[in-house]
Amino acid sequence: MSTKVWFSVKDVRKSFGGVLALDGVSFKLSRGEILGLVGPNGAGKTTLFNVISGFDAPDCGRINLSGTELVGLPPYLIALAGLVRTFQVPRLIENLTVIENVLLFCKSQPGERLRNVFFSNARLKAFETEIAEKAKDLLQKAGLGDKMLSPASELSYGQLKLLTIACCIASDSDLLLLDEPIAGVAPVMIDRILEMISDLRSAEKSVILIEHNMDAIMHVCSRVLFLDVGSVVCDGVPSDIRSNSRVIDAYLR
Amino acid sequence: MQYLLHILILIGIYVILSSSLNLVAGYAGLISVAHASFFAVGAYAAALLSVHFGSPLIVNLLCAALLAALCSLLIGFPSLRIRDDYFVIATFGFQVLTFSVLNNWVKLTRGPLGIPGIPRASLFGWEVSSQFEFLVVVTVLSLATIWCCKVISESPYGRVLKAIREDEMFATAAGKNVAAFKISAFAFAGGLASIGGVLYAHYISFVDPSSFTVMESIFILSIVIIGGAGSLLGPVVGAVLLVSLPEALRLIGLQSAIAANVRQILYGGLLLAFMLWRPRGLLGRFSFEKDVH
Amino acid sequence: MAIVQILLNAVIAASLYALVGAGFALIFRTSKFFHFAHAATFTAGAYLTYTFKQIVGLSLPISVVFSLIGCGIVGLLMSRLLFLPLRRRGASSLVLLLSSLGLYVILQNSISLIYGDHIKSIRDAKVVEGIPIFGARITEIQIAAILGAAVLIFLLHTGLRYTGAGKALRAVASNPTLAKLVGVDSNLVVQLAFVAGSVLAGAAGILVALDIDMTPSMGMLMLMMGVVAVIIGGVRSLVGIAFGALLLGAAQNLGTWLVSSQWQDAIAFAILVVFLLVRPRGFVGG
Ligand SMILES: Nc1ncnc2c1ncn2[C@@H]1O[C@H](COP(=O)(O)OP(=O)(O)OP(=O)(O)O)[C@@H](O)[C@H]1O
Numbered sequence: 001m002s003t004k005v006w007f008s009v010k011d012v013r014k015s016f017g018g019v020l021a022l023d024g025v026s027f028k029l030s031r032g033e034i035l036g037l038v039g040p041n042g043a044g045k046t047t048l049f050n051v052i053s054g055f056d057a058p059d060c061g062r063i064n065l066s067g068t069e070l071v072g073l074p075p076y077l078i079a080l081a082g083l084v085r086t087f088q089v090p091r092l093i094e095n096l097t098v099i100e101n102v103l104l105f106c107k108s109q110p111g112e113r114l115r116n117v118f119f120s121n122a123r124l125k126a127f128e129t130e131i132a133e134k135a136k137d138l139l140q141k142a143g144l145g146d147k148m149l150s151p152a153s154e155l156s157y158g159q160l161k162l163l164t165i166a167c168c169i170a171s172d173s174d175l176l177l178l179d180e181p182i183a184g185v186a187p188v189m190i191d192r193i194l195e196m197i198s199d200l201r202s203a204e205k206s207v208i209l210i211e212h213n214m215d216a217i218m219h220v221c222s223r224v225l226f227l228d229v230g231s232v233v234c235d236g237v238p239s240d241i242r243s244n245s246r247v248i249d250a251y252l253r
Numbered sequence: 254m255q256y257l258l259h260i261l262i263l264i265g266i267y268v269i270l271s272s273s274l275n276l277v278a279g280y281a282g283l284i285s286v287a288h289a290s291f292f293a294v295g296a297y298a299a300a301l302l303s304v305h306f307g308s309p310l311i312v313n314l315l316c317a318a319l320l321a322a323l324c325s326l327l328i329g330f331p332s333l334r335i336r337d338d339y340f341v342i343a344t345f346g347f348q349v350l351t352f353s354v355l356n357n358w359v360k361l362t363r364g365p366l367g368i369p370g371i372p373r374a375s376l377f378g379w380e381v382s383s384q385f386e387f388l389v390v391v392t393v394l395s396l397a398t399i400w401c402c403k404v405i406s407e408s409p410y411g412r413v414l415k416a417i418r419e420d421e422m423f424a425t426a427a428g429k430n431v432a433a434f435k436i437s438a439f440a441f442a443g444g445l446a447s448i449g450g451v452l453y454a455h456y457i458s459f460v461d462p463s464s465f466t467v468m469e470s471i472f473i474l475s476i477v478i479i480g481g482a483g484s485l486l487g488p489v490v491g492a493v494l495l496v497s498l499p500e501a502l503r504l505i506g507l508q509s510a511i512a513a514n515v516r517q518i519l520y521g522g523l524l525l526a527f528m529l530w531r532p533r534g535l536l537g538r539f540s541f542e543k544d545v546h
Numbered sequence: 547m548a549i550v551q552i553l554l555n556a557v558i559a560a561s562l563y564a565l566v567g568a569g570f571a572l573i574f575r576t577s578k579f580f581h582f583a584h585a586a587t588f589t590a591g592a593y594l595t596y597t598f599k600q601i602v603g604l605s606l607p608i609s610v611v612f613s614l615i616g617c618g619i620v621g622l623l624m625s626r627l628l629f630l631p632l633r634r635r636g637a638s639s640l641v642l643l644l645s646s647l648g649l650y651v652i653l654q655n656s657i658s659l660i661y662g663d664h665i666k667s668i669r670d671a672k673v674v675e676g677i678p679i680f681g682a683r684i685t686e687i688q689i690a691a692i693l694g695a696a697v698l699i700f701l702l703h704t705g706l707r708y709t710g711a712g713k714a715l716r717a718v719a720s721n722p723t724l725a726k727l728v729g730v731d732s733n734l735v736v737q738l739a740f741v742a743g744s745v746l747a748g749a750a751g752i753l754v755a756l757d758i759d760m761t762p763s764m765g766m767l768m769l770m771m772g773v774v775a776v777i778i779g780g781v782r783s784l785v786g787i788a789f790g791a792l793l794l795g796a797a798q799n800l801g802t803w804l805v806s807s808q809w810q811d812a813i814a815f816a817i818l819v820v821f822l823l824v825r826p827r828g829f830v831g832g
């Protein structure tokens with residue numbers, strides 16, 4: 001595993017009207033690292049994700065993904081640059097089937113060009129079969145194999161969250177931002193989700209994981225960032241966090 | 254018999270118009286009130302080309318489609334690149350502009366006088382002369398339009414359109430250039446709609462601005478909404494219903510001067526009623542519940 | 547001297563655009579949808595005046611007052627019978643827009659049915675000379691149009707600023723949830739906006755009826771001009787809308803002078819496209 005800095009956030013600030021949501025956040029990440037992002041409600045965790053993924057423009061700061069400056073890029077280009085995210089309230093296309101949702105995330109599909117809709121060829125067909133196979137495998141592994149062809153609206157809450165992670169994996173992105181992937185999910189499902197996240201490490205993917213469940217964080221993260229009122233209070237291994245006095249203050253406050 | 258053929262031909266033309274609008278309104282979730290403009294572009298292109306150059310149907314269709322697609326870029330680019338709620342305004346503006354140009358650019362369009370004497374369509378040397386033959390041409394082209402819509406809706410491209418309609422943010426997060434998809438869908442739909450215009454011009458053999466008003470745009474939109482946006486057959490059912498139902502008014506002997514108004518009040522009322530009690534239309538899967546603001 | 551007449555014509559056109567635009571903006575701010583039937587309200591103003599003046603035979607001032615009241619009632623009925631019930635069912639802004647389109651179709655065609663499609667006019671046969679100023683000519687009705695628009699916009703502006711109703715309206719416009727929390731009845735505010743907005747559109751319709759002629763389908767073009775003024779000025783600023791109306795009126799009349807009157811609508815569309823491009827925050831963003 002290379003420890004070269006590969007993703008960096010430098011002095012990012014963001015305010016909404018008078019509310020300062022991010023107050024100069026900086027951190028670095030290397031490949032294959034799974035970083036936990038914790039902090040009390042309203043600390044600015046989701047806002048940080050929105051800024052990194054380009055859905056909100058920061059007031060200032062720089063964000064760099066393996067040499068590409070992300071600030072100022074439209075969110076779809078950031079996604080194409082290899083950064084994918086989930087939303088705190090899971091978003092999916094309920095009218096599409098489970099597998100179609102996954103396929104939506106596969107990148108550079110020639111079939112998504114209007115002209116190829118009418119001038120399809122063997123290579124294009126082969127590509128589509130290939131990604132469909134991959135999507136099937138992925139869904140099997142995620143335990144959604146039997147739901148593949150049902151509309152996404154028929155999934156349970158836990159299955160929805162599982163599917164959003166499967167979508168992220170299908171995009172073959174290098175960095176995944178997961179916003180509370182196990183909040184509100186039944187315990188059986190939690191283990192499966194955490195396993196999928198852990199598996200990403202061996203695939204050399206990096207993850208930033210927002211989670212309130214500290215046991216889960218301990219389980220999968222090698223490093224934890226503690227955010228409070230928009231700034232990084234503590235950055236260290238999970239056990240550090242539990243003993244850090246400022247963290248304890250923040251939670252007792 | 255002639256009368257029945259006439260109704261069937263009109264239905265065929267409106268199937269083309271409404272199915273193409275369905276690509277924009279039903280699949281991409283964008284309300285356009287400019288569809289009569291593309292209808293007009295097709296009709297006037299065919300009228301001018303065949304009156305001045307006697308060009309064959311194929312040439313008219315291609316020129317009309319290209320011109321209509323270019324016009325839709327003119328609207329789509331400034332409005333869709335930025336935000337959705339501009340789209341309806343831009344299409345509205347374009348609709349008003351089209352009508353005004355047709356009325357005022359007298360040198361080209363002869364203004365309110367219209368262009369009479371449009372020759373019959375000719376196809377590879379064969380002149381489409383009888384009404385029945387024309388119905389065959391209309392049917393083939395409307396089936397082709399429906400086929401295009403079907404292929405699109407089943408393609409990966411169509412999958413992205415549906416995703417955009419349901420949740421733009423999600424589509425963006427999946428790395429889709431939402432604006433580019435909307436613009437291309439809109440341009441394609443504009444091109445398809447112009448086919449309806451070309452057929453109309455050859456069939457009626459006369460075009461004038463009064464056929465291409467905002468009212469006409471709303472009528473085409475009503476067909477889509479009442480038939481069911483986002484479904485393949487919705488616009489077909491809508492076209493059959495909305496084109497043939499008012500003909501019943503003629504059968505009960507309503508004066509034709511009044512009939513035009515009553516016909517429009519009827520479909521305006523239907524549109525309202527569907528919005529109140531069944532916003533997804535007859536066959537629709539989707540009811541514009543996404544809020545643009 | 548032509549330039550004075552051009553400016554005068556620009557101001558006259560602008561006062562109509564500003565009235566329609568301000569009414570549209572008022573409704574848009576509180577209800578958040580594109581109210582197409584506003585065009586029909588404008589037309590209704592003209593035809594109501596025609597009815598009271600020419601058919602019933604009332605005097606001009608009385609006809610105008612009755613027509614204004616009539617338009618207010620039209621707005622009230624629209625909101626009470628259609629848009630508020632739809633809102634209660636949780637209809638999206640697109641559903642409201644489509645309903646408004648349907649309503650427009652019904653209203654325009656009803657006017658057609660009752661009065662016929664041909665041009666109707668209130669003016670007497672004799673040609674009004676107009677009062678000369680700086681080499682230009684302006685009729686009394688046109689002066690009334692400019693003053694009327696200025697007074698109505700000013701009243702609305704102060705009303706929104708300083709009265710309780712105005713404050714409630716602005717509260718609902720900027721944050722409906724918060725407004726509800728502090729006890730503002732948003733349904734009442736929506737009705738108020740519809741009444742006030744419709745009266746403004748009706749006023750424009752009355753002025754057109756007195757100054758020019760009327761046809762049942764004239765509303766859409768006027769609505770388009772009002773909306774362009776709103777796009778230029780921003781939906782939240784009455785002063786901005788008035789400015790937008792002036793800009794549009796000036797561009798159109800200069801265009802008429804320089805090129806020809808047939809490109810007025812094209813000029814409006816060009817301005818619309820330019821402002822769509824340069825005001826990315828635009829319409830709602832202000
Ligand atoms: N669009 C917005 N407009 C105004 N304020 C916002 C917006 N988004 C977030 N905020 C504010 O920014 C702060 C940070 O919010 P954020 O959602 O990032 O918190 P969080 O750490 O994700 O909390 P949670 O654990 O509850 O999800 C909060 O005070 C919130 O009210």
Ligand SMILES: [Mg+2]
Nearest residue numbers: 045046047088
């Ligand atoms: Mg959050």
